[in-house]
Amino acid sequence: MDWDDFQAALFDLDGVITPTAEVHMRAWRDMFTAFLGARPEQAAYTDDDYFRYIDGKPRYDGVRSFLLSRGIMLPEGSGAAESSRETVSGLGNLKDEMFADTLQRDGVQAYPGSVALLDYLSDRPIVLGIVSSSRNAVNVLKAAGLLERFAFVVDGKVAAQQGLPGKPAPDTYLHAAGLAQASATTSVVVEDATSGVAAGRAGRFGLVVGVDRGAGADALTSAGADMVVTDLDQLIDTAQRTDDKERS
Structure with missing residues (x-):
């Protein structure tokens, strides 16, 4: 995938960024x-x-x-x-x-592969946001030391305040794309749950990535994932990984 094709990357939290799932x-x-x-x-x-x-x-x-x-x-x-x-x-x-x-x-520590992707995207003109059904999302991000990495958090509290139905409805992701001043077609959804993948597909997002932390690649694909990975560092451009390795 080419991250330069997108304006926003919208991540679920539990099971995607942190192992809190x-x-x-x-x-x-x-x-x-x-x-x-x-x-x-x-x-x-x-x-x-x-x-x-x-x-x-x-x-x-x-x-x-x-x-x-x-x-x-x-x-x-x-x-x-x-x-x-x-x-x-x-x-x-x-x-x-x-x-x-x-x-x-x-406490909680983020997946190393997820941190690697966040590091990679920090050098790119792309807005990063969290879209989580949990009402504990901000506390989890604080515990992991990652809250400042994201421009906004759309969690269960925000959904309740805005009257947004939860996943598998696409509304929380569409709200997040609006906060990023991006369209659905120029936004990436990254999810480990079939309900979240289904939300991304229902919202007609430009790319829906399934992260297989136990749901199963077939289930994520059936729910609407365009691609399935087992860790987020697999979404880092291969050429960039080669350059980083040579510099180290």
Whole structure:
């Protein structure tokens, strides 16, 4: 790919820039395993459930999607202040508490390949932005020391404030392209979740890159990825990598 063809690069965060998708996965697994423990008639929660029903979606949408897969109906609850373990928002809030506790305790380091790509793009006239369903995106970027690398962050909080539907709808990415003063066709979407890839395809973005951190190359391609990589340093121009190696 030629980065000079694009004006904006829009990255998902968890699983693309930082390995926090693994922390999210553990939090979802622990939360739903405990929840299903009181329902022995239900099939146990697995990591496949995460990729099928939760990955990349806004938190409460992920709860709804998983519960629907098990035929479980719960009341919505009262939102961010809800603490009941028998409501959609209560379960989502519990998962968020588990994630925040882990982030504070363990911190986070970005993928080296992702940092390498950010370094490469820092010398190019391209606007970099984060588009994440998580409401923890800014805290994750601060913990990783990367917040200043991005011109803006469109996260779950921004989506709620702007009334934007979450992925797989394209609205958060289209909003980000507007902040970058770029069109969808001159913007790149970089995603590790099928829902995020589907959002990029629905928005008719110029290039949709799938990053296979576990979703599977076939699933990402089927969702609409134009290309699939396993690490972001594979998106660095080969000639540039050769020049850097010779200088070192």
